[in-house]
Amino acid sequence: MFCILWKGATVVSDIVSGRSWDRGRQGERVPPGQRVVQNWPVLTYGRTPQIDLANWRLRIFGAVAEVAFGWEEISALPRTKVHCDMHCVTSWSRLDNDFEGVALRELFSQLKPSPAAEHVIVHSYGGYTTNVSLADLTAENVLLAYGHDGKALAVEHGGPARLLIPHLYLWKSAKWVSGLEFLESEQPGFWEMYGYHMRGDPWKEQRYS
Ligand SMILES: Nc1nc2c(c(=O)[nH]1)N[C@H]1C(S)=C(S)[C@@H](COP(=O)(O)O)O[C@H]1N2
Numbered sequence: 001m002f003c004i005l006w007k008g009a010t011v012v013s014d015i016v017s018g019r020s021w022d023r024g025r026q027g028e029r030v031p032p033g034q035r036v037v038q039n040w041p042v043l044t045y046g047r048t049p050q051i052d053l054a055n056w057r058l059r060i061f062g063a064v065a066e067v068a069f070g071w072e073e074i075s076a077l078p079r080t081k082v083h084c085d086m087h088c089v090t091s092w093s094r095l096d097n098d099f100e101g102v103a104l105r106e107l108f109s110q111l112k113p114s115p116a117a118e119h120v121i122v123h124s125y126g127g128y129t130t131n132v133s134l135a136d137l138t139a140e141n142v143l144l145a146y147g148h149d150g151k152a153l154a155v156e157h158g159g160p161a162r163l164l165i166p167h168l169y170l171w172k173s174a175k176w177v178s179g180l181e182f183l184e185s186e187q188p189g190f191w192e193m194y195g196y197h198m199r200g201d202p203w204k205e206q207r208y209s
């Protein structure tokens with residue numbers, strides 16, 4: 001993955017540093033078995049939910065002190081921009097995306113999970129789920145994203161807000177996020193129950209279990 005992250009004017013990390021999470025071991029830009037597309041395909045299982053901002057909630061539940069955030073509360077949190085590539089397991093990669101949103105790290109600094117809760121099931125409006133480890137969710141490039149290329153995130157791409165986990169295959173980046181369920185033992189989400197990989201690192205081609 002190729003990724004620049006900055007907060008305000010401070011560059012936290014950039015491509016010049018050639019950090020291992022930006023690219024493959026040999027400095028490749030595109031993971032094995034992937035091809036670059038110029039458009040942005042829409043991959044949605046089922047219908048596209050329409051959620052108006054007045055009713056939008058992000059519910060935090062499970063092995064954690066329960067809390068819910070409304071849209072105003074999310075909008076009031078510091079904004080982070082992430083420049084990244086994204087890689088879909090069906091083999092397309094889209095380079096140079098500019099996302100904007102709230103860093104999950106920022107959000108998580110307000111949460112009180114059980115010390116044993118190392119796994120999360122991400123829930124979406126419409127019923128989609130995916131499992132992600134707490135370690136992957138709190139990587140510095142992970143966002144609850146509501147903007148893309150300077151505009152509000154389009155509804156077919158997950159607006160009002162989706163997860164963005166650029167270092168994993170894109171099925172982990174749940175669109176229309178509605179909740180984060182903390183778990184003390186790992187459980188598979190929707191595609192993972194059909195045999196997709198529990199982690200999904202594109203550089204290791206972790207497509208299936
Ligand atoms: N809620 C929800 N999130 C989802 C999906 C979905 O079907 N429903 N599809 C996943 C898959 S398989 C991919 S590749 C990406 C696609 O995001 P895009 O449609 O914005 O390209 O969203 C992921 N997040």
Ligand SMILES: [Mo]
Nearest residue numbers: 043088089171
């Ligand atoms: Mo996908």
